[in-house]
Amino acid sequence: MRLTALVSSLLLATTATAGGPSFGQAEKKYLEHVANRLKNHAAKVEAAPAVERDVAKVQEPKFLNANTTRFAVDGKNIPDVDFDVGESYAGTLPISQDPEEKSELFWWFFPSTNPAAKKEILIWLNGGPGCSSLEGFLQENGPFLWQYGTYKPVKNPWSWHTLTNVIWVEQPVGTGFSTGNVTATSEEDVAAQFMGFWKNFIDTFAMQGYKVYITGESYAGLYCPYIASAFLDANDKTYYDMSGLMIYDPVISWDEVAEQVPVVQFTEYWSGLFPFNDTFREHIKSVDAKCGYSDFVSQYLVYPPKGLQPSKLPGTDKTGTTRDECWGLFYEIFDAILLLNPCFNIYQVATTCPLLWDVLGFPGSMGYLPEGAKVYFDRDDVKKAVHAPENVKWSSCSEQNVFVGGRDRSEPSSFHALPHVIDATKNVIIGHGALDMVLIANGTLLGIQNMTWGGKLGFQNKPDQPFYVPYNTMSDLSTLAAGGVFGSMGSERGLTWVQIDMSGHMVPQYAPSAAYRQLEFLLGRVNCLNCTVPFTTDPDAPQSQQPLGEGTAPQSWSQSPGKTGKQHGGGRGRFVR
Structure with a gap:
């Protein structure tokens, strides 16, 4: 309307x-x-002045040539989209230069209409492992959006391609429309395959010498740092000019640190969203205390850190295996809240009934599709429009393992890959939604406080500066987004932490204006996140004239899943988007 x-x-x-x-x-x-x-x-x-920010500004194609014609997408004929989405290209390319290579990754590339986006390109990856980056495209930061429960796709004024050239890639092999045999056993394998694909993409579009920014969320907290680290190690700016990294609600540490350790404090802080009776609340507090979780948070989530966290995590036995009652704490809470709120969404814990249908069929909607509805990217007409393999059944998260044996054998990215990227680029952002329970913000902060970069361990100061999102005139009722002080942030030695109020796991979906501002910072279009500088695409919108005060996101809450078993290096059957 x-x-x-x-x-x-x-x-x-x-x-x-x-x-x-x-x-x-x-x-x-x-x-x-x-x-x-x-x-x-x-x-x-x-x-507002007539600032050009239409997602489909009419202009001559920037990347149409003899090599790219077969990938060109007709922006006026995307199924169910009743507007021109502009120039774009989609299809599959091999993961190596070997002419016999059969494995290929699917991608959708949107050139930018922004004059500031010259020789630069941004990569977006979703997580899983095995969840499609087309989820991010359609419900987070792509040129058009089809959100949960809504009637049809709409233009997205917060599309990241209005700032820079963006490619959404379905990877590793076995994800979405990507095809071939699964051979990856580790993040090193994933990075090597991605580099082969990337060289093919750059050659196809004649984009040699472009700066590369890598972004993603969730399990991409592994993908992105490892790929970025491999780009840096290649020492080849013709193809791999790694210039910045941004990851949202990322996997950077052990599962227990991200979930079990902070979960009781999380439910206490958001007690109105977890209205447990006194008996159950005392029970989970008792388990938390026996497992040593709240004590661990109190001891190690401090600024500056007191020292490295022990390799033997709390709640584990002599062999380092998590005890059953400690591992089960997270799932006890999850099961209990589902009784009180049967539409509970672990990705955004403020969600209540009714259960909204999701055109992507993502697990967060419990797979609910109304009678007659179809998963968008599994439709034949959509596959044809974007040059996708017609014989592949598309699902939001892969029904097969994307690592051999279902196990990623790499160590957490915070051990080596992520610090390497921070030290080399001095341009890394980690953002986290305050309402995410599948990966909890305090768990991510614990991972950061156990990470060494720039010659020091963790943040030396509590990241409690105000994170300001500019007020804007960019959106209509279908794409409304927040403005004002919208969380907390801090920057030290090339790493910026941002915690975003009222956002769940998928920050560009739940807080698109906040993600847009962070992207401007990553690209160097603005030099601050705690100031009232307007959006570069909305420069005349009036901003707050009041003192911003401190950050508002919860920090260090004081109120106190893979298929590989329960070692703290593996999970237990969890998709993290």
């Missing part, structure tokens, strides 16, 4: 609810307040 139409309907509603001196006055005042807010917003949008 257009803003002007909604304002009119709300004003009519306020007239209809007018009555006696008290009856209906609360609702009337609310409707009047909403109508006035929307009226003011619409006026700001209409009065």
Whole structure:
């Protein structure tokens, strides 16, 4: 609904609810307040200078040549999308230069219309392992969005390609439309295969010498640092000019540190969203204490760190294996909240019923598709439009293992790969949604405080500066996004931490304006995240004139899954998008 139409309907509603001196006055005042807010917003949008930020600005194709023609996508004929999405290319390319190579990765590439995006390109990867980056494309940071429970796709003013050239890649082999035999046993293997694919892509599009930025979320907290580290080690700026890294709600440490250790404190902090009875609450506190989790957080989530965390994690036996009652704590809580909130979404814990259908069929929606609905990327017409293999059944997360034997044999990225990228680029951002429970922010902070980069261990100061998201005139009712102080941040020695209020696991989906500002920072378009500089694509939008104060995201909460067994290097059957 257009803003002007909604304002009119709300004003009519306020007239209809007018009555006696008290009856209906609360609702009337609310409707009047909403109508006035929307009226003011619409006026700001209409009065804003004509800044070009359409996701499909008409221009001559930038990358159409004899090698790319077969990948060109007709932007006017994307199924169910009733607008031109502009120039783009999609298809599959091999993971090596060997002419006999049969394994290929699927990708969708959108050139940018932004004049600042010259010789640079950004890679986006989703996690899993085995979850498709087309999820990020369609519901996070792509040119058009089809969010949970919504009627149809809409233009996305927060699309990352309005800032730079972006490619969404389905990897490793076995993910989404990517085809071939699964041979990866480690992140080193994944990185090597990606580098082979990347050289083919750069040669196809004649993009030699472009700066490369690598971004992703969740299990891509492994993918991205390892690929970035391999790019750096190649010492070849023609193909692998690694210039910056950004990862959201990432896997950077052991599963126990990311989930079990901080989970009880998480439920205490968000107690209104976890309204357990006293008996159960005392039970989980007792298990937490016996496993030593709250003590571990109190001892090691401090600034600066007191020292390296022990290799033997709390809650483990003499062999280093997590005890059953400690491993089960997270799942006890998960099962209990599902009884109270059967539509509970572990990716965004403020979600309640009804259960919204997801055109991607992602596990976060419990696989709910209404009768007659179809998973978007598994439709024949969509496959044809984007040059996808027609004989591949697409699913949001792979139904097969993407590592041989279902086990990734690499160590956590915070041990070596991630510090290497920070030290080499001095341009790494780790962002985390405050409402994510599949990977908990305090667990990520514990991983950071056990990581050495720039010659020091962890953050020396608590990252509690205000994270400011500019107010904007960029969105309509289908793409509204926040502005103002929206979390906490801190930067030290080339690493920036940002914790985002009211966001779940998929930050560009739940807080698109916050992710957009962080991307501007990564690309060097702005030099601060704690200042009131407007968006570069909305430069005249008025900003706050008030002191920002401290950051608002929870820090160090004080109220106190793979198929490879329960060693703290493996998980137990969890997809992290």
